[in-house]
Amino acid sequence: MAAQLLTPKTVPQTRATSKPRINKTRINVYLDLILTGVFIVEMEEHFTGLALHELLGLLFAAAFMLHIILHWDWVVNLTRNFFKKLLHESRLNYALNVALFLDMIFVTISGILISRTLGLSLSLDQEFQRTLQTLHMVGSELVLIIVALHVAMHWKWIAANASKYLFGWIPKFRRQNAQ
Numbered sequence: 001m002a003a004q005l006l007t008p009k010t011v012p013q014t015r016a017t018s019k020p021r022i023n024k025t026r027i028n029v030y031l032d033l034i035l036t037g038v039f040i041v042e043m044e045e046h047f048t049g050l051a052l053h054e055l056l057g058l059l060f061a062a063a064f065m066l067h068i069i070l071h072w073d074w075v076v077n078l079t080r081n082f083f084k085k086l087l088h089e090s091r092l093n094y095a096l097n098v099a100l101f102l103d104m105i106f107v108t109i110s111g112i113l114i115s116r117t118l119g120l121s122l123s124l125d126q127e128f129q130r131t132l133q134t135l136h137m138v139g140s141e142l143v144l145i146i147v148a149l150h151v152a153m154h155w156k157w158i159a160a161n162a163s164k165y166l167f168g169w170i171p172k173f174r175r176q177n178a179q
Contacts (some may be wrong), residue, residue, distance in 0.1 A: 008126055025161055025165070026165050028067070028070055028161075029073075029161050029162065029166065030072070031063060031067055032067070032158075033166070036061065036066065038056055038060045042057060043140065051117040052114050054111065054116075054118055057107075057108065058118075059097065061104070061162060064104055066162065068101070078090060078094050079105050089153075092153075093153055096146060099146055100150060101142050102144065106135075107136060107139040107140050107143055110139065111136055114129055
C-alpha cells in the first residue's frame with residue numbers, strides 16, 4: 001500500500017501527445033463570413049474606389065480558393081460519383097458550384113486584365129478593354145445570382161452553424177410549460 005502511494009501517477013499518453021484538432025466547420029463559418037463581407041463591399045466599386053476594389057477582388061479570389069481547398073474532399077467525392085446513384089440535389093449543387101467556380105475565374109482574370117491600379121500596365125486595345133470591362137461586369141452580376149442560389153441551397157447548414165459558432169454565446173431561452 002505504501003509503495004502505491006509513493007509511485008507517481010502516470011498521465012495518459014493520449015492526452016500528452018495528441019495534437020490539437022482543427023475544427024474545419026468553424027473555419028468555414030468564419031471564412032464564409034469574411035467572403036460575404038468582402039463580396040458585399042466588392043460588388044459596389046463606388047463604396048471603396050477603384051484601387052481598393054481591385055485589391056479586395058484579389059483578396060476575395062484568394063479566400064474563395066481557400067474555401068474550395070477546405071471543401072476539396074467533397075469536390076473529389078462528388079466528381080467521382082457524379083454519374084452513380086446520387087440525389088438530384090447533389091448534382092444540381094455540384095453543377096451550380098462548377099458554374100460559380102468558372103465564373104469566378106473569369107471575373108478574377110478579366111479584373112486583373114482591365115486593372116488600372118495594380119501596376120500591370122497591359123497595353124490592351126481600347127475596344128477589347130471596353131468589351132472585357134462589360135463582360136467583367138456581366139460576369140460579376142452572374143456571380144451574384146449564383147451565390148444567391150448557393151446560399152439558398154446551403155441555408156440549413158448556414159443557419160445551424162451560424163447559431164452554433166457565431167451566436168453560441170447567447171443563452172437559449174426555453175419556454176416553460178405553465179403546468
